[in-house]
Amino acid sequence: MNVPDTVLAQPLRFQRPVQPMARARDASAGDTSASDAPWAVAAVAELFALPFAELLHRAQTVHRQHFDPTEVELATLLSVKTGGCPEDCGYCPQSAHHPTGVAATKMMTPEAVREAVLGAKAAGATRFCMGAAWRAPKDRDIEAVAELVRVVKDEGLEACATLGMLEQRHAQALQQAGLDYYNHNLDTSPDFYGDVITTRDYQDRLDTLQHVRQVGVKVCSGGIVGMGESRLQRAGLIAQLANLQPHPESVPINDLVKVPGTPLANQPDLDPIEFVRTIAVARITMPTARVRLSAGRRQMSDETQALCFAAGANSIFYGDKLLVTGNPDVDADRELLTRLGMKAVGLQGHAV
Numbered sequence: 001m002n003v004p005d006t007v008l009a010q011p012l013r014f015q016r017p018v019q020p021m022a023r024a025r026d027a028s029a030g031d032t033s034a035s036d037a038p039w040a041v042a043a044v045a046e047l048f049a050l051p052f053a054e055l056l057h058r059a060q061t062v063h064r065q066h067f068d069p070t071e072v073e074l075a076t077l078l079s080v081k082t083g084g085c086p087e088d089c090g091y092c093p094q095s096a097h098h099p100t101g102v103a104a105t106k107m108m109t110p111e112a113v114r115e116a117v118l119g120a121k122a123a124g125a126t127r128f129c130m131g132a133a134w135r136a137p138k139d140r141d142i143e144a145v146a147e148l149v150r151v152v153k154d155e156g157l158e159a160c161a162t163l164g165m166l167e168q169r170h171a172q173a174l175q176q177a178g179l180d181y182y183n184h185n186l187d188t189s190p191d192f193y194g195d196v197i198t199t200r201d202y203q204d205r206l207d208t209l210q211h212v213r214q215v216g217v218k219v220c221s222g223g224i225v226g227m228g229e230s231r232l233q234r235a236g237l238i239a240q241l242a243n244l245q246p247h248p249e250s251v252p253i254n255d256l257v258k259v260p261g262t263p264l265a266n267q268p269d270l271d272p273i274e275f276v277r278t279i280a281v282a283r284i285t286m287p288t289a290r291v292r293l294s295a296g297r298r299q300m301s302d303e304t305q306a307l308c309f310a311a312g313a314n315s316i317f318y319g320d321k322l323l324v325t326g327n328p329d330v331d332a333d334r335e336l337l338t339r340l341g342m343k344a345v346g347l348q349g350h351a352v
């Protein structure tokens, strides 16, 4: 599944129009300014290749220009409709294509979601994200999710949803219900995408992000690393995200969770240092984004997570479970954040 870097020297299929290099960022010159100049993949790759201490210093410098480095946002993710998805994402246990034993469920009721929201709020979460395993929601699905969005907003949390591809009119309906964020990950670089997913293409992803932007809902979009992509392809993912105009407000970076039964179940582990580099590069190229440590935290050591925070991660998924895979439990998270002297954003005095 690995694609040699020499192959990647070819033009990327779905990349934004190629910009003259003279206008692109010069990573080697330490250009971390907030200009609108695009990030060339080569410039992002140069950041990846920096000596680790230099990379972390640059990422910390950018981070401190925009955020309190001791703050972390706590987001909670709930699967409101699990399994049976017709898409074939190679990493996903909810795909009907993979024998993972995840059963398809019906949509959760507003009452059940309210209970989960109250629990998340009591545990200190400020954002509540709801996921449904659809290729794209139908009209009746949007009505049901809009109801759930209103439940989240009633309880005073930010509402986020991840429902698959979204038409603009559906994005509009969710915006009117109060949706703050829509999550739709680019997953990986355009040239590696077809190795992981065959039932939709990269442009579909970009179109959904555009529909979300057009109605004024904030964009949450990131990707998954450790799927067998090369470093240059990781740079390709980050360049795609950073060149969105504007870049996403939230950027979840996931470390592949290898679920038995999925095509990626036997991928070798990604070097944790490379994961930290990915976080640092995301921070430098998307200075004002919440960079979120997402799936894969359970397999990460405390030390790796600490390095991720030092590299500019400032949001975590919080709670016992992600959509269907495990997450570090709440007590362990609280203990780690306390050991690191970090505090939950938006919750003054809240003991994490």
Ligand code: SF4
Pocket: 085, 086, 087, 088, 089, 092, 093, 094, 095, 096, 132, 133, 134, 135, 164
């Ligand atoms: S990642 Fe989303 S779209 Fe892909 S198979 Fe899983 S639930 Fe379906």
